[in-house]
Amino acid sequence: QVQLVESGGGLAQPGGSLRLSCAASGLTFNNYTMTWARQAPGKGLEWVSGISADGSDTYYTDSVAGRFTISRDNAKNTLYLQMNSLKPEDTALYYCARKRKQYGSTWPGIGLYEYDYWGQGTQVAVSS
Numbered sequence: 001q002v003q004l005v006e007s008g009g010g011l012a013q014p015g016g017s018l019r020l021s022c023a024a025s026g027l028t029f030n031n032y033t034m035t036w037a038r039q040a041p042g043k044g045l046e047w048v049s050g051i052s053a054d055g056s057d058t059y060y061t062d063s064v065a066g067r068f069t070i071s072r073d074n075a076k077n078t079l080y081l082q083m084n085s086l087k088p089e090d091t092a093l094y095y096c097a098r099k100r101k102q103y104g105s106t107w108p109g110i111g112l113y114e115y116d117y118w119g120q121g122t123q124v125a126v127s128s
Contacts, residue, residue, distance in 0.1 A: 002026040002117045004096050009122030012086050016126070022079040022096030022119055030054065030074035033099040035108060035115065036081045038092035038124075048094070049081060050107030059107035063089070086126045093121040 008020040035050040049070040050059040103114040
């Protein structure tokens with residue numbers, strides 16, 4: 001079965017960096033647009049970044065553009081999120097998710113129904 005397992009979260013100081021990973025199994029990874037989303041305490045889900053199946057197209061929400069970089073290694077079935085210049089408002093539980101093929105590669109799409117598999121999340125806390 002499809003599994004997405006995030007790792008790499010932790011505590012960082014403002015201005016610091018973290019690199020999240022999402023290890024995928026049970027799927028033909030290079031067939032799918034992938035995304036990172038986050039949920040801060042007491043807030044709704046926020047789309048953070050997306051990447052097309054072949055990695056040629058990347059997308060970012062405005063609040064992370066220029067600070068975060070999404071990438072993927074299709075040979076290793078792994079999705080990454082390099083987070084630099086972290087801010088306290090980046091504190092959240094970060095999830096990776098697979099977009100259903102029938103909804104194409106537009107990001108993030110219309111709604112949650114376009115994503116069918118999610119990881120369990122990795123916690124990121126940014127604090128001095």
